């Protein structure tokens with residue numbers, strides 16, 4: 199299967215409600231190939247819900263997800279992944295019964311590679327991402343930071359046009375965060391895809407993102423360059439009004 203590279207992923211007027219909780223209310227955002235877009239906001243702002251909407255895990259009502267002009271809102275999560283939108287999960291969610299390599303091979307097979315091709319790709323991506331342990335290691339006994347990196351590697355094994363990373367740095371120490379930043383910065387050029395990055399760690403966000411979109415209470419609060427977001431009074435108010443952790447602090 200050869201899949202064409204997509205250029206633009208758009209979320210238009212996205213609404214999601216869980217009973218009485220309005221998780222998203224009329225959010226619009228756009229991710230371009232080659233871009234690193236940060237998606238930030240206090241706990242419960244709707245960030246993971248937005249990733250779920252963009253990847254077919256959650257249907258918006260109303261709302262539309264469009265890739266290069268094509269409405270993909272009705273596609274299943276599996277079809278969205280095959281269409282070219284990969285993701286990592288807030289909790290790593292690797293396939294526990296499989297080895298490290300098999301997790302990536304499964305993704306490669308899912309997008310039409312041969313077993314040999316998927317195995318070669320798995321090795322290449324794991325090496326690129328800096329995973330130096332055994333490829334045949336089981337996924338249920340991995341150090342935490344390896345688990346998070348492999349989760350990104352698995353998303354990249356889908357050869358996506360867009361990859362959405364939900365808090366990849368959570369639980370990492372400063373050195374691991376530095377390595378992760380270097381990895382993320384290089385994803386667009388190495389894999390030819392756009393990156394959406396959700397993170398509470400503002401050093402990571404400010405260090406790697408070209409643009410940042412801010413959610414608060416399910417609504418868009420601001421979008422701009424890291425410099426613009428850093429001094430936006432509405433953003434500062436939203437963050438100062440929460441029990442933000444030291445790393446969550448935007449200034």
Ligand SMILES: Nc1ncnc2c1ncn2[C@@H]1O[C@H](COP(=O)(O)OP(=O)(O)OP(=O)(O)O)[C@@H](O)[C@H]1O
Pocket residue numbers: 216219220221239240241242243244245246247248288
């Ligand atoms: N499956 C669900 N059922 C009910 N409520 C939900 C569900 N998923 C999310 N919510 C609620 O929707 C809102 C947005 O949640 P979401 O997980 O998208 O926030 P978030 O910005 O990712 O937060 P965090 O930074 O803590 O990960 C919250 O109020 C949350 O409690």
Ligand SMILES: [Mg+2]
Pocket residue numbers: 245246247288
């Ligand atoms: Mg979340």
